[in-house]
Amino acid sequence: MVRQVFTGSMIHADEKEEVTFQDNVAILVEDGKIIDVMENPDQQKIDDFHADEVNNSSPGQFIVPGFIDCHTHAVQFPNLGLGFNKTLLDWLETYTFPLERQYTDQELAEKVFEIVVKRTLQTGITTACYFASLYTEASTLLAEKCSQFGQRAFVGKPNIDVPRDNGYYESTEKSIETTKTFIKAVEQIGNPLVRPIITPRFALKCDMELMQELAEIAKEKDLHIQSHIAETEDQLKRIKEKFGETTCTAVYETAGLLTKKTILAHGIYLEDSELYTLAKRGTAIIHCPSSNINLKSGLCDVRRLKANNIDVGLGTDVSGGSSYSILDEMRSVLHVSSSLSLTGHDNVPFDYKDVFCMATLGGAKALSIEDKVGNFMPGKEFDALVIDLNAENSLLDNFRKYTLEENLQRFMYSGNDHNIVSVYVKGRKVK
Numbered sequence: 001m002v003r004q005v006f007t008g009s010m011i012h013a014d015e016k017e018e019v020t021f022q023d024n025v026a027i028l029v030e031d032g033k034i035i036d037v038m039e040n041p042d043q044q045k046i047d048d049f050h051a052d053e054v055n056n057s058s059p060g061q062f063i064v065p066g067f068i069d070c071h072t073h074a075v076q077f078p079n080l081g082l083g084f085n086k087t088l089l090d091w092l093e094t095y096t097f098p099l100e101r102q103y104t105d106q107e108l109a110e111k112v113f114e115i116v117v118k119r120t121l122q123t124g125i126t127t128a129c130y131f132a133s134l135y136t137e138a139s140t141l142l143a144e145k146c147s148q149f150g151q152r153a154f155v156g157k158p159n160i161d162v163p164r165d166n167g168y169y170e171s172t173e174k175s176i177e178t179t180k181t182f183i184k185a186v187e188q189i190g191n192p193l194v195r196p197i198i199t200p201r202f203a204l205k206c207d208m209e210l211m212q213e214l215a216e217i218a219k220e221k222d223l224h225i226q227s228h229i230a231e232t233e234d235q236l237k238r239i240k241e242k243f244g245e246t247t248c249t250a251v252y253e254t255a256g257l258l259t260k261k262t263i264l265a266h267g268i269y270l271e272d273s274e275l276y277t278l279a280k281r282g283t284a285i286i287h288c289p290s291s292n293i294n295l296k297s298g299l300c301d302v303r304r305l306k307a308n309n310i311d312v313g314l315g316t317d318v319s320g321g322s323s324y325s326i327l328d329e330m331r332s333v334l335h336v337s338s339s340l341s342l343t344g345h346d347n348v349p350f351d352y353k354d355v356f357c358m359a360t361l362g363g364a365k366a367l368s369i370e371d372k373v374g375n376f377m378p379g380k381e382f383d384a385l386v387i388d389l390n391a392e393n394s395l396l397d398n399f400r401k402y403t404l405e406e407n408l409q410r411f412m413y414s415g416n417d418h419n420i421v422s423v424y425v426k427g428r429k430v431k
């Protein structure tokens with residue numbers, strides 16, 4: 001048994017999604033699980049806990065829950081920052097699919113995935129949902145890297161069975177077979193923090209038979225599901241050409257892919273009837289504002305999604321997104337939200353607290369893992385970041401004493417990953 005104590009200032013979103021600021025707490029952790037959070041703690045009680053490790057924060061430091069990146073493509077990291085003079089379809093064909101096709105090369109996979117996991121952990125992403133490659137070996141390697149470096153992760157081997165010129169697809173049978181092999185391989189790693197996730201790439205890239213089989217596998221194994229939805233207006237037309245007069249949500253519903261454990265990236269162009277279905281199924285939308293802007297896909301009205309009782313998490317969506325830092329993504333959420341209200345949308349822009357919640361508890365709820373992570377309620381696992389606004393290489397100077405609320409704003413708007421001095425996943429220090 002390992003016991004840890006963390007003392008200092010703490011910020012998190014409580015169960016009502018209200019962001020609370022506490023100047024003096026002690027968090028007691030046993031084998032990675034939060035046992036108690038004491039406000040203005042009694043030193044005797046801390047001593048009685050007989051911790052193996054006591055971590056006292058310095059002035060200017062505060063503890064927040066780990067960030068949750070609900071949508072990113074590990075395979076696309078070599079293309080970071082490339083191709084934004086194009087729109088989605090052109091970008092996919094010119095840059096993305098040709099790169100993804102290269103992951104039959106294990107050396108490339110090894111090199112890229114090691115960097116991906118290390119770098120995302122450095123930026124405070126304690127939970128990541130990854131799209132890996134069509135190829136089982138490479139995808140398994142990503143899961144192994146997550147396990148090795150201690151990241152909580154959902155790793156998906158994408159399925160594509162619609163034939164493409166460059167050969168980046170599998171037959172329906174092969175796609176199902178390799179998915180089963182991949183799931184087994186991830187299970188064999190034996191790390192409960194790293195789970196396989198069923199990953200039909202997108203309705204336009206998969207036939208109904210494949211999607212139905214994948215939904216069956218998810219049901220049998222009680223797995224999460226991830227895919228894309230309503231990213232561009234053009235897709236809506238092409239969905240109708242492929243599946244008849246219908247919506248993408250209806251296609252996924254028919255396939256059986258919409259569950260409480262399903263997350264769908266983008267969701268910009270959803271009809272009201274689709275919102276109703278998604279809410280009924282408990283399926284979440286992952287907001288990827290940086291990618292949506294870079295590829296000129298659109299501005300997602302997240303207030304509308306939330307008003308329709310849909311959980312919303314955040315996704316960096318590399319390499320449609322141009323940064324793997326969820327801090328950057330949070331700023332994009334704020335910019336898009338303000339832009340929408342400036343261009344006549346009848347809603348109040350999000351503020352820093354809304355977005356902080358979205359990157360932590362919001363992501364946990366979207367993934368239905370809020371019983372495990374997202375905030376510091378006792379019983380949950382200790383996924384946390386220590387933020388230090390006096391850190392070396394920080395872009396911030398401390399001209400006066402700032403309140404905890406002010407420091408969270410300063411970190412979110414003007415901080416960088418140098419301000420994230422320690423990262424913990426289930427109590428294990430990973431930075």
Ligand SMILES: [Zn+2]
Pocket residue numbers: 071073228265317
């Ligand atoms: Zn994506």
